[in-house]
Amino acid sequence: MSNAFWQTKTLEQMTSEEFESLCDGCGKCCLNKVIDDDTDDLYFTDIACRLLDSKSGACRDYSNRFSLVPDCVKVDPADEESFLWLPPSCSYRRVREGRPLPSWHPLLTGSKAQMHKLKMSVAGRSVPESRGYGLVERIVSWPLVDRD
Numbered sequence: 001m002s003n004a005f006w007q008t009k010t011l012e013q014m015t016s017e018e019f020e021s022l023c024d025g026c027g028k029c030c031l032n033k034v035i036d037d038d039t040d041d042l043y044f045t046d047i048a049c050r051l052l053d054s055k056s057g058a059c060r061d062y063s064n065r066f067s068l069v070p071d072c073v074k075v076d077p078a079d080e081e082s083f084l085w086l087p088p089s090c091s092y093r094r095v096r097e098g099r100p101l102p103s104w105h106p107l108l109t110g111s112k113a114q115m116h117k118l119k120m121s122v123a124g125r126s127v128p129e130s131r132g133y134g135l136v137e138r139i140v141s142w143p144l145v146d147r148d
């Protein structure tokens, strides 16, 4: 993998290995979301997908996620709509919008520690779907926070 490929390639030009490595693993896209039917505004909740490990913020079955959770969104550079579900801090959104990766990104720091420390991931901040919460009662704004 070449260094800083995200500065020289578009998402479409990246190899699948590069594309995968661009994901910071924040887990924010694994939170349930609500769309306001009248305004089309998107809201994040802190209710986690059933595959999300709430402690680490990682998917517990990443390779099988699409078969186990049919509405899991696949980020696809050719599918504009797939980006609508991503938080502002998402690396795929950042690169697509011509923004640099944040200083806490694991590709720059070598680990997820700084991301977790700055609370840019869902680790330890979500509630499980199985508790049966209503989506609207669990709307939160912290997934929308972005930091350079």
Ligand code: SF4
Residues within 6 Å of the ligand: 022, 023, 024, 025, 026, 027, 028, 029, 030, 075, 086, 087, 089, 090, 091, 092
């Ligand atoms: S929000 Fe983006 S960077 Fe974070 S886990 Fe999801 S796809 Fe990866």
